[in-house]
Amino acid sequence: MLRPIPLLAAGLLLGALPLLATAQTAPDTAPPAAPFQKVSELVTLPDFLPGLGTLYVDPASLPAGPFLGYDHDGKLSATIYMAPLEDLEGGSAFNDLAVGSNSVTSVDIYYNAGHPGVEKPHVHVVLYHDMAAKARLAE
Amino acid sequence: MNRRMLITWGVALLWAAQVRPRRATAAGPLMIEMKGSLRGEKVWFVPLGLAVDPGAMIRFVNRDAGNSHTATAYHPDILDRPQRIPNGAQPWDSDLLLPDEAFEITLTVPGVYDLYCQPHEHAGMVARIVVGRPGQDPGWQGPPAEAGDLPEAALAAFPPVDDILAQGAVMPGPGEKT
Numbered sequence: 001m002l003r004p005i006p007l008l009a010a011g012l013l014l015g016a017l018p019l020l021a022t023a024q025t026a027p028d029t030a031p032p033a034a035p036f037q038k039v040s041e042l043v044t045l046p047d048f049l050p051g052l053g054t055l056y057v058d059p060a061s062l063p064a065g066p067f068l069g070y071d072h073d074g075k076l077s078a079t080i081y082m083a084p085l086e087d088l089e090g091g092s093a094f095n096d097l098a099v100g101s102n103s104v105t106s107v108d109i110y111y112n113a114g115h116p117g118v119e120k121p122h123v124h125v126v127l128y129h130d131m132a133a134k135a136r137l138a139e
Numbered sequence: 140m141n142r143r144m145l146i147t148w149g150v151a152l153l154w155a156a157q158v159r160p161r162r163a164t165a166a167g168p169l170m171i172e173m174k175g176s177l178r179g180e181k182v183w184f185v186p187l188g189l190a191v192d193p194g195a196m197i198r199f200v201n202r203d204a205g206n207s208h209t210a211t212a213y214h215p216d217i218l219d220r221p222q223r224i225p226n227g228a229q230p231w232d233s234d235l236l237l238p239d240e241a242f243e244i245t246l247t248v249p250g251v252y253d254l255y256c257q258p259h260e261h262a263g264m265v266a267r268i269v270v271g272r273p274g275q276d277p278g279w280q281g282p283p284a285e286a287g288d289l290p291e292a293a294l295a296a297f298p299p300v301d302d303i304l305a306q307g308a309v310m311p312g313p314g315e316k317t
Contacts, residue, residue, distance in 0.1 A: 043207075044235035050205045051178055112179040113262035115206050116235060121262060124178070139204075 026100040030074040032056050039067065043116040052126070053077055053137040063087075063118045064094040069126075069137060076100055077133035082112070084120040101129040108134075168198040168243055171266060173208035173236070173256065182206065182259045184266035188298035188309030193271050196245045201236040208264070209233050209257045210242060213289075218257075221287030225250030225270075225280040246270045250280035251300055255293060263292035269303045 026032050039055040040047045048054050053069035069078035079100035108126040112118075128134050169191060175182040182203065191197070199210040213223035214230035224230060225248045233242035235257075246252060249271030256264040273279045286294055298309040 044237060045207055046205065046238055052205075110178050110180065113175075113182050113264075114258050115179060116258050119258045119261070 025098060025102065026068050026076060026079075028076050028101075030054060030056065030068075030070040030076070032068055035060065036068065039117060045116055048072065050139045051137055052080055052124075055080070063120075063122065064097060066098050066100060068100045071133070071136040073136075075136075077129055077137055079127045079129070081125040082118045082122050083125065084118065084122040086120055088123075099127065103129050105129065105131050106134070168196040171197055171199050171210070171268075172202045173199065173210070173264075175203035175206050175208075177205070179206055182208070182256065182262055182264045183311045184210075184256075184264065186308040186310050187266045187296065188269070188303035188306075189266070190269045190303050190307050191246065193247050193249055193276060194245065195270065196243055197268065198241050198243045199233055199236070200241045201238050204238050207235040207237055208259065209235055210244075210254050210266075211257055213253050213255065213287075221283065221285070221289065223251070223253035223283055223287075224248075225252070225278075228252065248280075249276035249278055251282040253282060253297060260293050261290050263290075263296040265293045265296050267297050267300070267303060269300055272304060 026036075031038065035058040036056040037059060038047075039045060039057055042057070042059060045055075052067070053071055054074075056068045056070070057065055063082050063084055065079075065081045067080040067082065068076060069080055071077045081094065081097055083094055104127045106128045108124070108128070110124055110126075112122055112124050114121055169189065171189065172185045173182070174185055189197075201208050210231070210233040211217060212228075212230040212232070213220045215222055216230050217232050228246070228248040228250070231244050236242060246268060247270075250269075252268040252270065254266050254268070267282075270276075271279050273281065281300060282297070303309050
């Protein structure tokens with residue numbers, strides 16, 4: 001027979017599991033805490049990038065990221081990774097990257113010719129964190 | 140010559156004047172826009188080739204809402220790149236332009252000026268301006284024969300000088316939106 005206290009603890013743990021599965025790993029509202037910095041303050045880029053939102057990144061994690069994409073209301077909407085093609089072709093891998101939120105409703109992967117911060121042609125991997133995120137980040 | 144023939148000739152002359160390749164004059168700034176596709180898959184200058192008279196003013200404008208661009212002359216004084224502008228011409232670098240920002244230059248020395256966008260040279264984002272005409276403007280200098288350290292994508296993107304002189308302006312291919 002289980003003792004009451006361990007039983008209570010087990011119950012709490014089991015009850016917490018679904019919450020842990022959808023827990024935020026980054027703040028739901030901008031700005032995220034250091035070491036994340038606003039991309040437009042690190043390089044010459046617009047504050048809001050159509051399709052990606054207002055981006056924050058830990059400079060030490062460049063080029064891959066994660067980049068946290070917030071919508072016009074400051075809501076965390078996407079996590080973005082940027083993988084240079086040259087690095088991938090050279091055998092580099094980007095493993096165990098953090099995620100802004102464990103809730104991911106869809107993923108887009110596409111080519112980008114480069115931009116300040118990640119000049120080499122690269123791949124954008126965009127994890128959207130809710131069904132409406134893509135539309136909110138569109139423009 | 141009757142009235143109908145006069146009208147016909149008039150229309151024909153008007154049409155010829157509109158379609159004849161013309162070089163831009165120095166009357167006002169001429170526009171070269173920096174553009175890109177929505178997700179940044181492609182980036183380009185519009186036009187990517189332009190013929191102008193000596194003394195023409197060129198205005199570069201970033202029309203790409205999601206990216207920053209430069210208009211930078213190929214010259215050893217700027218990032219130690221190969222010289223691809225005429226001897227004696229002043230090299231320039233716009234620095235990164237945010238959307239809707241602009242930068243102006245005036246080109247006086249006759250010849251071919253090749254320029255590029257710093258973050259997008261490897262994607263082939265280059266342009267060529269031809270100032271004056273060979274045999275007409277004293278001291279006119281053509282493009283260098285050597286490739287230097289330019290990436291293949293950039294070298295392949297320069298329109299031929301003859302095409303620029305014949306057309307006045309060379310637009311990007313059908314893959315890009317102008």
